[in-house]
Amino acid sequence: MRKLSLIIKREFFAKIRNKSFVIMTFLSPIIFVGMGFLIYFLNQENDQNAKKILFVDESTIFSEEDFKNTTSIQFTDFSGFGIEFAKEKVVQNDYFGVLYIPKSNKPKEIAKAVTFYTNDTPSFELTKVLERYVEKKLQNKTLESFGLDLQSMITSKIEANLKIVDFSGEETSRLLAGLKIGIGAVAGYLLMMFVIIYGTSVMRSVLEEKTSRIVEVIVSSVKPFQLMLGKIIGNAGAGLLQFTIWGFLLFFILSILSASLGVDMFEIQSSRFPQAPLEMANNIANPSEMQLLFKEIVRLPIFKLFMLFIFYFFGGFMLYSSFFASIGAAVDSETDTQQFVLPVILPLIVAVYIGFAIVIHQPNGLVSTIFSHIPFTAPVVMLMRVPFGVSWWEILISMLILLVSFIFMVWLAAKIYGVGILMYGKKTTYKDLYNWLKYNCF
Amino acid sequence: MDYLLEINNVVKTYQNYTALNGVSLKIPKGSVFGLLGPNGAGKTSLLRIINQITTPDSGTLYLDGEKLAAKHIGQIGYLPEERGLYTSMKIGEQALYLAQLKGLSKVEAKKRLHYWFDKFDIAPWWNKKIGELSKGMAQKVQFIVTVLHQPKLLIFDEPFSGFDPINVQTIAKEILQLRDKGATIIFSTHRMESVEEMCDEIALINKSNKILDGKLNDIKRQFKTNTFQVGLKTVEFLEVERYLKDNFDTFPANFKLVEDCLSLNIKLNKNQSANDLLQYLMSKGEVQHFVELIPSANEIFIKAVNND
Numbered sequence A: 001m002r003k004l005s006l007i008i009k010r011e012f013f014a015k016i017r018n019k020s021f022v023i024m025t026f027l028s029p030i031i032f033v034g035m036g037f038l039i040y041f042l043n044q045e046n047d048q049n050a051k052k053i054l055f056v057d058e059s060t061i062f063s064e065e066d067f068k069n070t071t072s073i074q075f076t077d078f079s080g081f082g083i084e085f086a087k088e089k090v091v092q093n094d095y096f097g098v099l100y101i102p103k104s105n106k107p108k109e110i111a112k113a114v115t116f117y118t119n120d121t122p123s124f125e126l127t128k129v130l131e132r133y134v135e136k137k138l139q140n141k142t143l144e145s146f147g148l149d150l151q152s153m154i155t156s157k158i159e160a161n162l163k164i165v166d167f168s169g170e171e172t173s174r175l176l177a178g179l180k181i182g183i184g185a186v187a188g189y190l191l192m193m194f195v196i197i198y199g200t201s202v203m204r205s206v207l208e209e210k211t212s213r214i215v216e217v218i219v220s221s222v223k224p225f226q227l228m229l230g231k232i233i234g235n236a237g238a239g240l241l242q243f244t245i246w247g248f249l250l251f252f253i254l255s256i257l258s259a260s261l262g263v264d265m266f267e268i269q270s271s272r273f274p275q276a277p278l279e280m281a282n283n284i285a286n287p288s289e290m291q292l293l294f295k296e297i298v299r300l301p302i303f304k305l306f307m308l309f310i311f312y313f314f315g316g317f318m319l320y321s322s323f324f325a326s327i328g329a330a331v332d333s334e335t336d337t338q339q340f341v342l343p344v345i346l347p348l349i350v351a352v353y354i355g356f357a358i359v360i361h362q363p364n365g366l367v368s369t370i371f372s373h374i375p376f377t378a379p380v381v382m383l384m385r386v387p388f389g390v391s392w393w394e395i396l397i398s399m400l401i402l403l404v405s406f407i408f409m410v411w412l413a414a415k416i417y418g419v420g421i422l423m424y425g426k427k428t429t430y431k432d433l434y435n436w437l438k439y440n441c442f
Numbered sequence B: 001m002d003y004l005l006e007i008n009n010v011v012k013t014y015q016n017y018t019a020l021n022g023v024s025l026k027i028p029k030g031s032v033f034g035l036l037g038p039n040g041a042g043k044t045s046l047l048r049i050i051n052q053i054t055t056p057d058s059g060t061l062y063l064d065g066e067k068l069a070a071k072h073i074g075q076i077g078y079l080p081e082e083r084g085l086y087t088s089m090k091i092g093e094q095a096l097y098l099a100q101l102k103g104l105s106k107v108e109a110k111k112r113l114h115y116w117f118d119k120f121d122i123a124p125w126w127n128k129k130i131g132e133l134s135k136g137m138a139q140k141v142q143f144i145v146t147v148l149h150q151p152k153l154l155i156f157d158e159p160f161s162g163f164d165p166i167n168v169q170t171i172a173k174e175i176l177q178l179r180d181k182g183a184t185i186i187f188s189t190h191r192m193e194s195v196e197e198m199c200d201e202i203a204l205i206n207k208s209n210k211i212l213d214g215k216l217n218d219i220k221r222q223f224k225t226n227t228f229q230v231g232l233k234t235v236e237f238l239e240v241e242r243y244l245k246d247n248f249d250t251f252p253a254n255f256k257l258v259e260d261c262l263s264l265n266i267k268l269n270k271n272q273s274a275n276d277l278l279q280y281l282m283s284k285g286e287v288q289h290f291v292e293l294i295p296s297a298n299e300i301f302i303k304a305v306n307n308d
Helices: A002-015 A019-048 A084-092 A107-113 A124-145 A150-156 A175-211 A217-221 A225-260 A265-271 A276-284 A287-299 A301-330 A334-359 A366-371 A380-389 A392-420 A431-437 B045-048 B070-075 B091-101 B106-119 B135-147 B167-180 B194-200 B216-223 B238-249 B272-282 B297-307
Strands: A051-057 A074-075 A097-099 A115-118 B001-015 B017-028 B034-035 B058-063 B075-081 B153-157 B186-188 B202-208 B209-215 B226-234 B248-251 B262-267 B285-293
Touching: A002 A019, A002 A175, A002 B091, A019 A301, A019 B045, A051 A084, A084 A097, A097 A124, A097 B070, A107 A124, A107 B202, A115 A217, A124 A150, A150 B262, A175 A225, A175 A334, A175 A366, A175 A380, A217 A225, A217 B091, A225 A392, A301 A334, A301 A380, A301 A392, A301 A431, A301 B153, A334 A366, A334 B070, A366 B238, A380 B017, A392 A431, A431 B209, B001 B186, B017 B045, B017 B186, B017 B202, B017 B209, B034 B045, B034 B167, B034 B194, B034 B297, B045 B153, B045 B186, B070 B075, B075 B135, B091 B106, B091 B135, B106 B194, B135 B153, B153 B167, B167 B186, B167 B194, B186 B194, B194 B297, B202 B216, B202 B297, B209 B216, B209 B238, B209 B297, B216 B297, B226 B272, B238 B262, B238 B272
Parallel strands: A051 A074, A051 A097, B034 B186, B034 B202, B075 B153, B153 B186
Antiparallel strands: A097 A115, B001 B017, B001 B058, B202 B209, B226 B262, B226 B285, B248 B262
């Protein structure tokens, strides 16, 4: 144990004293915020250059009031000048495009024939906005022709707000679904990032000992398995420290910027990840809903979530980084690692894909259930499922499978590691790795 | 005799290749034991088994009467042939780390390290990194780390590689001093002159088998051919030469003498004694040179390997 802790300490300090580690720790949050800022301001800049659009209405149904200017679109009525003149203006690049409403008194015909002439490719949003304006006016016109009073139509409009109650009788918030997806997605994504960044760091550390030829000196004092474990834990520690610092720095920088610039920086960050549920949340959020959500957050099994997060996070990291360690041991230089790294990372990428494509829609569907039990994908997939509620026996089975396969895989990886660290000058193949497993090394 | 390490019938195979084929050795306490053999003979495999880096397929090892186990790691110091130091760590720091891995407390390790660093004149390098050191200095640091925890058994695999002749002398002196203080030393090398100088006993491994072992002097005795180099200053030159060639196996001389002499290598058979030969020579002139040919470790090595 004393030796293991010595190795962990050395790995940890060797890692955090590394110049590039220090630089990345403090630079990354700044770069991250800077990128957010850049995107935000570029967006703003984009919005300020409002698109100038002409409209030519030959039906005489529309007026300027029907085309309300927004920050991104400005309408000008060119009905008096005729479509040909308006088109010319667009060709001369004075205007983005011209919306042409043909002469007719039948709204359905107009709806079919309405045209937008432009040299550019209008964005999806712009076409939607134009369509909505036209539809709204034509719909009102039709209702009027039926002799209905528009004002009473508006007042008669009723919005149903579905309350969701679980069987404990508590009212739950619909926003919670979004929150759960958020928690699951962040956890799964964090794990993937963590494994890739610090798993390769374990690999590099093994490779360094091998190329500097110190490894045989060390394994004459400690078991290769201890050395490998020490490396994995030491690197995980350094990684957690770096993640924590990133978290604090990000929070700190964003708080300062929010306070000094009066910009809600947290919103900038979240706007970078367009998420349907958030949009939904914005649409339906009202004070009572927010209160409900808050109550729900408090009621989430935070402790259980946290413990499971820790278990799957470490289980996943240990499983993967032991493979990275054995890759480092099997090869002689970093360039040779490529052929082995891809097959290791692949299941991780698959897990994240499945997580985002399937789990967030059907957290308890068949695919989600299967992949949350396969040890290579379980850490990511199960972490994404957990906030939605997974039965305890399912979690238990998944944890058990992960634990057993973790022990088996670490043993396997340690075997490759034990043989590999003492092999020099030969390019290792998959066949070699298989043969090494049969060696009687420790 | 008291043995520190007993190796009984050790077998180690890799895939289709046998690295050690039933090797047995006994290493006496307080001796320098030379483990010799051509490249790929199985020396490193054996050293790794002694250090418990790998385990044998079969066979047993005893250290000081006890079956070799994990607890003995602290009683062994190993300087492997493939050795190095961390490039990113300061010299003193990593020496401290390696010493602690061998079971020393930090305080004790520091004390001993300072003693050795002063002894080898490398104290100013404590805070340097390996890139700033010459190869010889790095080797000194590795030597220190190997012996620092005062193990009963010291294993040096090619300890002199990378050293200049002056440093070789320094290290050789230290190794012999460690032996005199009671350590047992296994010394694996290709440098036969250092074997002559340092080893009390040797074992020769070739193609996974031990082909020779014992006291260096006994082996030399076993390999000597009863051949004498003879130099005689005589006036009866031709007569004596003819007599010697008729009565003994003679070979042309391969040594040089200052005086103008009759010089020959003479091999005696079982019935002939050196004294009789010497008496005859003395009666015929002035004996300038009379030396028995003792094979060098190098000659024994080459002969044994070629005969195997």
